[in-house]
Amino acid sequence: MKEVSKLTLASDAPGRSLFMLGNEAIARGAIEAGVQVVAAYPGTPSSEINEALIGTVKDLGFYVEWLVNEKVAFEVAMGASMCGKRTMAMMKHVGVNVALDPLMSAAYMGAVGGLVLVDADDPGQWSSQTEQDNRYIAELGYIPVLEPSSPQEAKDMTADAFHLSEEFGHIFMVRTVTRISHARGDVRLGPINKENREGVFTRDHRFVCIPVWSRKNRILMLERFARVKEAADGLPYNQLRLVDGAKIGIIACGISHGYTLEALRWLELEDKVSLLKVGTPHPLPEKLVRQLLSSVPEVLVIEELEPFVENHVKVIAQEQGINVKIHGKDLVPIRLELSTRKASEAIAKLAGVRLPIDFAGLDKLSEEIAPLLPVRPPTLCAGCPHRASFYALNSATRKVKRDLGERIYTGDIGCYALGAYPPLNADDTAVCMGSGFGTANGIARAVKNPVIGHLGDSTFFHSGIAPMVNAVFNNTNITMLVLDNSATAMTGFQPHSGTGSTAMGAASPQLKPEDVARACGVKFAEVVDPFDVQKTIDTMQRAIRFEGPAVVITRRLCEIVEQRERRKRGEAVVPYGIDREECNDCLACIKLLGCPAIVLEEGKVVIEEAQCAGCGVCAWICPKDAIKKDAGEEYGNAV
């Protein structure tokens, strides 16, 4: 028993089971395939794959990087694959947008060493700006897609993706979704490939994508993809179960397969419906699809998001002249994640059977409950330096309003997007990585209002530098804030170019946004501590009034990292408290900051000592000076 618990992602223990996250299963698959070079930029729901791999590097000795952005991450994987190494790049779906340029050429060039792209889609938009279905991106680039239905399959498919990539000399994509990446389950381990290949770069025209050679690449790519298409029917992830006399056939792709199996059991239709499980939505297993289409009068395609499989199945039916009615998005929702319920509703409607649970009753209950529930938006942590920065920004823009007009804030992707909620209201726009600065460039060309863009330190290095250079180049009158908490905080504190160490733990030069800004020709580039509230307000005001591009860096370590550091140093937080003699419950602290440590209990303002991080920003803004450090129980703190 003791031994079982010592089993880790790095254990070479075929046949044993380990409880793991879907993302850890993907990491384990890469380990089993003998991955040699790994490259990623963090983004939910993909981040834990690289975290898991980094945890095994000491034991297994491959190379892993956190990169500056997804484009470079993909290029690192692609470059190492050119030299014959097994390589993998991982990113969230919108990260693939950033990597799209080299990705589209990757399929043209083909792979030497196994080249795998892990794409993590986010149906339901749990932590993303879009719900885009990247199977379409795969189709655009002739990239075959493996789509797991469970953590076990996520492991198996990732390992196989490397073998397939080398067998066909072509890039492969593993497409996971949030509900697979963040699923947990027991996974049976396979053996670890310990072949540690030497990298060799052999010159080849196919790597030089100029038109004359790239046209030839396109011919070879089409041939390779046709071979993959031929092989798709034989892959173990595509399974057809025909039922004699079935009136309905179902095609279920990826995670939808689990929902479908459970729905069929619920509806007691397991023995009445034929089922094709699809693990390769692109290219589809055409022979299996044809077999199913020819065997039933009606087919239902169950898949999350877009009708990707559905439309391809319709093409197959048309080309083959098969007379079958094909359903999909007419019965299965196109938005959000699927569930056993949604699969059941679609199947029940088509089969004309009753649902086993009174869902209408549950919906009615939901409606009754909704108004009772507290609204609980995610919030910046107590002691978060971004809160101080946004408070200062709101004060500074109020002060310049008379002279310059109403401010426009262009926000970005990261923890600071939580500032979009009241009371900080720090985002008038928030689009994608780097667009806090990019969009500001555009708005400033259309209106006269002061435009202030903000983004974080990791985002600055990811894609904030180019729009800053553009503002210098075109002398755009905008203010650019870098909210520098020296962490990639939203995704789990991954190191980046500004933090001074690499994924492998090696020291690296700590790049400073102010040095980069000055080197790029920014004339106004100042650094402030956001907890020095007055100085931050003054600096921001000067930056906004400055003619031409101005950069302000508000630098203060992320409170979560600071907490860990404090613990290491053996220091305790000295919390603030309310002096009831002075406090008149004006609620300025609550209404201006929205700090989760400050709550209202029976009409009285209270600081929850356990939550207070001791930043003191509330004490600075309190008009009655009623918030005091180390006030303790004397002032009736709640604990």
Added chain:
Amino acid sequence: MRVRNMATPSKEVNIVICGVGGQGVVLMSELLGHAAVQDGLKILGSEVLGMAQRGGPVFSNIRIGSDVYAPLTPEGKGDLMVAVEPSEALRNITFLSKSSLVVLNTRKVIPYTVSSGESGYPSLEVIMARLNQAAKKVMVLDAAHLAEEAGHLQSTNVVMLGALFGTRQMPIQTETINRTIAERFSPKVADVNIRAFGLGYEAIRKTISCEECFKEGAMN
């Protein structure tokens, strides 16, 4: 300790865990999963991380059983619910059925929107009334208080794990989960957590046995 058949039971057990970002909901499902695998059980579950963290509602679910294929418990199919925050039980009420058991921590986490007056917060009576209508039985405890008694407020989640096992409806052996907790943390933290687990477990056992005595008394 009862001797249990190590084979996976075919009947599925769906456990819904809900709370607020920062309460350690995800850690609870990790501990359950590792313990289940040690007991040779088939297990599948999921949670949502990322933007949903940081004070927002957190939902996790763990499903045990050989016929479980989807990582998400269907609505109306939750067998056991652990609510680390009372209003979050209400938010997830559609997972319950008339055969569900609920263990609920009475300690509230009040969001900013309630302090600023934009949003209300239901009274414990309203929460209990609604849950009692939806579920077979709701058992409450002040887990935060018990965690402090065990040694640290942060062990509230482990108190709730103890409460879950106190229902005696878990297919995982209590010994296994205790061992998993002991192995997961540094000795000092593990001590607090083992105490926390025990306090949660006993709190629910007491609730159940008191009610049983009462019922017996009533029948006599």
